[in-house]
Amino acid sequence: MTNIDRTASASPEPAAPALLQCRGLVKSFAAVRALRGVDFAIHAGRVRGLVGENGAGKSTLTKIIAGVYQPDAGTVEVEGRPVRFGGADQALAQRIVTVHQDINLVQTMTVAENLLLNNEPTRGFGIIRRRDMREQVTRLLQQYEIDVRPDDVVSSLPNDLKKMVQIIKAVNLNPRILLLDEPTSSLTEAEVRVALRLIRRLASEGVGLVLISHYLNEIFEVSDDLTVMRDGEVVADGPVGETSLPQVVSAMIGRHVETVRRASRVAPAGEGPPLLEVDDLSVPGRLQGISFALRKGEVVGVTGLAGSGLSDLSRALFGATGRHAGGRVLVEGKPVPPGDPAQSLKAGVALLTNDRLREGILPDFTLTENICLPILSRFGGIGGALDRSAMRSTTERNIARLHVRAPGPDALARQLSGGNQQKVLFAKWLETNPKVFVMDEPTIGIDVGSKDEIRGIIDEIAGTGVGILLVTTELDELVALCDRVLIMFRGAIVGELAGDAVVRERILHAAVSGEIRAAAA
Amino acid sequence: MTSIPSSEASRAAGDSRLAARLKRSYSLIQAIGVLAILVVIMQVSNERFLSPINIGNLLGQMTVMLIVAAGMTIVMISGEFDVAVGSVVGLSAAVAGWLMVRWIPSGTTGQQELWIILVAILAALCVGPFFGLIAGLIVTKARIPSFIVTLGTLMMGRSLTLVVTQGQPIPDMPETVKALGQGRWVNLPLPVNVPAAANSGSLSDLIVWLPIQNIVWVALLVYIVGWFVLERTTFGKRVYAVGSNRTVALLSGIRADRIKIYCLMIVGFTASLGGIVSLARLGAVSPNTGEGLEFEVIAAVVIGGTSLSGGQGKILRTIIGVIIIALTRNFLNLARIEIFWQGFATGTIILAAVLLEALQRRISTRG
Numbered sequence: 088m089t090n091i092d093r094t095a096s097a098s099p100e101p102a103a104p105a106l107l108q109c110r111g112l113v114k115s116f117a118a119v120r121a122l123r124g125v126d127f128a129i130h131a132g133r134v135r136g137l138v139g140e141n142g143a144g145k146s147t148l149t150k151i152i153a154g155v156y157q158p159d160a161g162t163v164e165v166e167g168r169p170v171r172f173g174g175a176d177q178a179l180a181q182r183i184v185t186v187h188q189d190i191n192l193v194q195t196m197t198v199a200e201n202l203l204l205n206n207e208p209t210r211g212f213g214i215i216r217r218r219d220m221r222e223q224v225t226r227l228l229q230q231y232e233i234d235v236r237p238d239d240v241v242s243s244l245p246n247d248l249k250k251m252v253q254i255i256k257a258v259n260l261n262p263r264i265l266l267l268d269e270p271t272s273s274l275t276e277a278e279v280r281v282a283l284r285l286i287r288r289l290a291s292e293g294v295g296l297v298l299i300s301h302y303l304n305e306i307f308e309v310s311d312d313l314t315v316m317r318d319g320e321v322v323a324d325g326p327v328g329e330t331s332l333p334q335v336v337s338a339m340i341g342r343h344v345e346t347v348r349r350a351s352r353v354a355p356a357g358e359g360p361p362l363l364e365v366d367d368l369s370v371p372g373r374l375q376g377i378s379f380a381l382r383k384g385e386v387v388g389v390t391g392l393a394g395s396g397l398s399d400l401s402r403a404l405f406g407a408t409g410r411h412a413g414g415r416v417l418v419e420g421k422p423v424p425p426g427d428p429a430q431s432l433k434a435g436v437a438l439l440t441n442d443r444l445r446e447g448i449l450p451d452f453t454l455t456e457n458i459c460l461p462i463l464s465r466f467g468g469i470g471g472a473l474d475r476s477a478m479r480s481t482t483e484r485n486i487a488r489l490h491v492r493a494p495g496p497d498a499l500a501r502q503l504s505g506g507n508q509q510k511v512l513f514a515k516w517l518e519t520n521p522k523v524f525v526m527d528e529p530t531i532g533i534d535v536g537s538k539d540e541i542r543g544i545i546d547e548i549a550g551t552g553v554g555i556l557l558v559t560t561e562l563d564e565l566v567a568l569c570d571r572v573l574i575m576f577r578g579a580i581v582g583e584l585a586g587d588a589v590v591r592e593r594i595l596h597a598a599v600s601g602e603i604r605a606a607a608a
Numbered sequence: 609m610t611s612i613p614s615s616e617a618s619r620a621a622g623d624s625r626l627a628a629r630l631k632r633s634y635s636l637i638q639a640i641g642v643l644a645i646l647v648v649i650m651q652v653s654n655e656r657f658l659s660p661i662n663i664g665n666l667l668g669q670m671t672v673m674l675i676v677a678a679g680m681t682i683v684m685i686s687g688e689f690d691v692a693v694g695s696v697v698g699l700s701a702a703v704a705g706w707l708m709v710r711w712i713p714s715g716t717t718g719q720q721e722l723w724i725i726l727v728a729i730l731a732a733l734c735v736g737p738f739f740g741l742i743a744g745l746i747v748t749k750a751r752i753p754s755f756i757v758t759l760g761t762l763m764m765g766r767s768l769t770l771v772v773t774q775g776q777p778i779p780d781m782p783e784t785v786k787a788l789g790q791g792r793w794v795n796l797p798l799p800v801n802v803p804a805a806a807n808s809g810s811l812s813d814l815i816v817w818l819p820i821q822n823i824v825w826v827a828l829l830v831y832i833v834g835w836f837v838l839e840r841t842t843f844g845k846r847v848y849a850v851g852s853n854r855t856v857a858l859l860s861g862i863r864a865d866r867i868k869i870y871c872l873m874i875v876g877f878t879a880s881l882g883g884i885v886s887l888a889r890l891g892a893v894s895p896n897t898g899e900g901l902e903f904e905v906i907a908a909v910v911i912g913g914t915s916l917s918g919g920q921g922k923i924l925r926t927i928i929g930v931i932i933i934a935l936t937r938n939f940l941n942l943a944r945i946e947i948f949w950q951g952f953a954t955g956t957i958i959l960a961a962v963l964l965e966a967l968q969r970r971i972s973t974r975g
Contacts, residue, residue, distance in 0.1 A: 155859070176861035191859055195852040195919045196845075204849055205842070205860045213842040 506537020687918025695765030736876030789888025852919025
């Protein structure tokens with residue numbers, strides 16, 4: 088791996104006053120406190136790495152700096168002057184530019200139109216200088232060696248090229264401050280090199296940069312300073328040269344609380360085919376050659392960084408990615424017809440998606456309606472009239488079993504807290520009597536107490552012989568619940584940790600580096 | 609380190625570039641093809657169809673729809689709808705007609721009358737943008753779908769038209785206005801009369817003089833300006849960006865709400881213009897001018913290939929959509945099919961068009 092020249096910024100300590108300084112930033116979303124008093128500085132000509140686990144508040148912080156969110160409390164100063172951005176356009180006017188984590192391009196427009204969107208060369212009256220526009224775009228694409236044509240429609244490009252276009256678009260705005268939120272997660276190794284070189288070059292030109300990345304090796308390679316966040320607070324801050332990767336990992340994880348591991352209840356192997364077999368499952372550009380097996384009563388964790396294909400895997404298993412998926416999925420030795428969620432459900436696969444509000448709960452429906460939706464045919468009576476009392480008693484049974492705190496089966500789902508809504512979704516899928524239960528981030532966005540309850544429920548479900556695939560980025564959850572953990576990296580499974588090897592440091596290390604460390608480490 | 613190999617993917621993208629270009633113009637080829645088939649069917653079933661008089665009439669009849677459809681294309685690309693256009697056409701025509709009849713005493717001629725006509729037209733041209741502004745503010749500030757908001761303004765506009773006209777037709781527009789609308793000052797020479805030329809052997813007989821109603825030039829101007837604004841200006845790029853992905857547009861510093869309000873004002877303006885053209889063409893205002901026009905216009909825009917979900921569409925293709933709808937109606941008239949069947953035929957064409965679009969989208973996403 089070629090090292091990137093960092094000599095451009097000679098001094099180990101920032102001498103000049105900060106280009107941008109945040110003090111005491113506080114931001115809450117509903118009940119969740121995303122930031123609890125954050126101080127943060129960006130210096131001209133320096134790259135600041137920003138790391139932390141998911142939910143630590145990194146993206147919230149950058150979105151406040153970029154004017155997308157407004158802080159509840161605290162100040163932002165640009166060159167000593169306090170600012171308060173009402174929207175992204177006001178931050179952009181100050182040349183504070185962000186490369187957002189998700190691909191932010193207009194898919195239906197061409198590369199050229201996207202690169203210069205809202206920044207087109209004009210003759211006045213908004214009339215575009217088309218030749219200038221073409222020349223500018225061609226120059227940009229050549230300069231950064233990106234193999235796309237100005238007239239290519241963005242939706243036809245693979246994800247890595249889209250990301251490069253997005254980065255070049257930001258650079259072309261001539262930023263004073265550039266915020267990069269996970270810029271490299273969808274890039275190929277060669278493109279990562281281009282991007283990192285670009286970051287150093289911008290720093291040498293005096294731009295103040297912030298680099299958010301889960302790839303700690305990249306952070307260590309290009310950053311001058313490093314800020315570690317955890318639970319909405321800054322827990323470590325200083326020049327990169329004065330710290331080391333293990334130190335950063337332990338700062339990210341924080342408290343060394345021993346997580347209690349559940350007792351394994353895996354059914355003994357050797358009696359017939361495994362419950363679930365996945366054979367060379369692939370989705371072009373997203374998943375490649377995923378193979379593994381799951382036995383009765385086993386809890387297998389799947390983890391990796393954002394963009395490593397976790398949600399793609401859970402959706403592909405359920406047949407929700409359309410007919411693009413290749414490979415086979417077998418339940419109890421029988422192949423599941425691909426690309427059809429209804430068939431997957433029939434074969435005994437249930438999927439709890441990671442987006443409760445948009446893909447899970449129906450907020451204006453009652454708990455009974457939510458829970459009985461997939462199994463309505465079971466309650467059909469004379470003339471198709473639903474047996475309402477049977478539906479109610481089903482719901483009541485689940486409310487009692489999963490300890491849902493709700494006024495009753497006729498309460499609307501929106502009246503419940505996030506954790507209790509999640510229990511309702513568990514009830515909904517459990518009522519379909521799944522053999523394999525795929526859970527994508529089952530405890531996302533819910534409070535700590537409910538998290539523990541949900542984890543208890545997962546353990547209980549496994550105890551009944553259901554095979555559970557727990558797709559999550561929460562290390563605690565993996566350690567507490569999983570018999571084995573599969574590590575995904577850039578769309579492939581790169582390794583497996585089992586038994587005593589399921590510890591937080593080793594999972595995190597494998598997820599950020601793509602390599603399983605030797606057992607001795 | 610492993611990484612998803614993307615070189616194959618990008619090479620595949622390179623191979624499909626030609627295919628992609630073909631696919632992009634495919635819908636255009638297809639639309640022209642449908643049009644050609646329609647023309648042939650009509651000419652075969654009725655030889656009067658391609659006569660200069662019928663073509664000239666046809667162009668005049670579709671002018672209002674053409675003008676309004678241009679604005680509708682822009683607003684639909686921005687991701688919104690305006691179903692109030694029909695009533696704005698009616699109200700604008702009524703306002704202009706009412707002002708002219710009320711302010712021009714019989715016998716006035718010359719300069720003074722021209723000024724009054726001009727003021728009446730300008731006043732009527734403000735009706736649509738005002739309706740658009742109100743609808744746009746409600747749509748963007750209160751986050752209510754434009755379909756619903758403009759359904760409200762549609763009813764208000766219809767009712768105001770009845771108030772202004774008192775439910776009676778306003779006849780007898782000034783002669784100047786009629787001349788503007790009904791005149792055919794330019795005859796377009798078309799070298800198409802092959803049989804005549806073959807008979808006489810004289811090349812001059814090849815030419816058929818097609819009289820073009822003056823209002824058709826207004827529609828032409830609207831499309832030239834509309835094409836320029838959408839394809840060649842920053843505003844146009846912003847309209848496409850906002851319609852395709854509002855978040856991306858916002859994060860690029862585009863004031864998406866403002867763009868949508870402008871678009872609703874533009875479609876209002878074209879509706880008002882359509883109202884004035886209709887008044888000039890008919891020389892009178894009927895209280896139900898423009899009734900039902902909104903759905904014909906939306907249908908024409910969709911048949912022209914503009915996406916119902918915004919972000920995609922070409923204004924010049926809308927012309928083809930309008931022609932297809934107008935031809936169908938003309939065909940039914942010439943074939944002496946009961947007027948009651950016209951809605952059925954138009955509806956069938958709309959369904960066929962959107963089904964075709966959905967089919968294509970499915971094919972292209974399956975890739």
